Amino acid sequence: MPTCVVAEDEELLRTALLGMLAEAWPDLDVVAACDDGGSALDAIAEAQPDIAFLDIRMPGLTGLEVAAATAQASPKTQVVFVTAYNQYAIDAFERGAVDYLLKPITRERLDATIQRLKARTSTAPNSGALEELVEKLRGSIPASRPAQPLAWITASAGKETRLIMVEDIVYFQADNKYTVVMTKDGESLVRTPIRELLDVLDPVMFKQIHRSTIVNMRAISSVTRDESGRGTLKLRGRAEALPVSLTYMSLFRNM
Structure with a gap:
């Protein structure tokens, strides 16, 4: 079958x-x-x-x-x-x-x-x-339906509510019931799931690299591949590295 x-x-x-x-x-x-x-x-x-x-x-x-x-x-x-x-x-x-x-x-x-x-x-x-x-x-087919992508979000950090411009976000990462919003200055939390964020983010600027992670392509400084073909991203302004699932490595073929 x-x-x-x-x-x-x-x-x-x-x-x-x-x-x-x-x-x-x-x-x-x-x-x-x-x-x-x-x-x-x-x-x-x-x-x-x-x-x-x-x-x-x-x-x-x-x-x-x-x-x-x-x-x-x-x-x-x-x-x-x-x-x-x-x-x-x-x-x-x-x-x-x-x-x-x-x-x-x-x-x-x-x-x-x-x-x-x-x-x-x-x-x-x-x-x-x-x-x-x-x-x-x-280059001949638009990536997504014409719509105004998200420009800013409100996220919580402890008792503080922050207004964060989307262009300043390095990556989003699912974390239990929340999604971590990571900038150069640290993390905040939103309740919006990764799946819903994909609907409203600029698809040219933000790409999913793992089941639980969306990265700002402009925040990437380098990508390395291991022997299995999986990747690791180094980021501008952040010390941590992000793993890239094998199925998403084609995004970085020309890097």
Whole structure:
């Protein structure tokens, strides 16, 4: 039985796609249905699915970033992008070895995609073609839905409530019921979970690097890799180092 991960941040669209897949491909086992890029990448790395349906624009990691990391985290996974973009993007998909579904998804198009996926289940994905396509599309497709990103937050430090400009935050880190907000001057706490922060932070400035950590890319001074491929970030203005999960190391390929 083939397995898949579905990643779509809009609940109605995610539910609709899951329903269409259940009807069109009853034997397909959906092992995870995710609403953000970080969760999708974690699910792909853990489940090693045969197929991943990835919405291109998602909070945290975009579908493009998840696809780029999937080539290393789960090399056997066939990627299908779900998109609502213009003809330029569609032309790029048509020339690549990667399937796509254009929103609104039609049953006819889904059936055609399923047939191609079934035909390719015995062959390994062309990771080189996927990486080439991702690089081609990075600059032409917006990373997230147009919205004003968060500019400041209020956080508590003991009995004090602080107003912190987002650009001054070095990283966020989940800590039990709270999220630590770390700046050069020290830590504060908010009750907002990591998942919700990904929805409102600037996706260009802030990237998830671990299930529990979001880092300000401008605060990174260097990245090192160990023999297993995992990474460690050194930060400007902070002595501690941050671990980077293997599945997120593709973010630092050019560093």
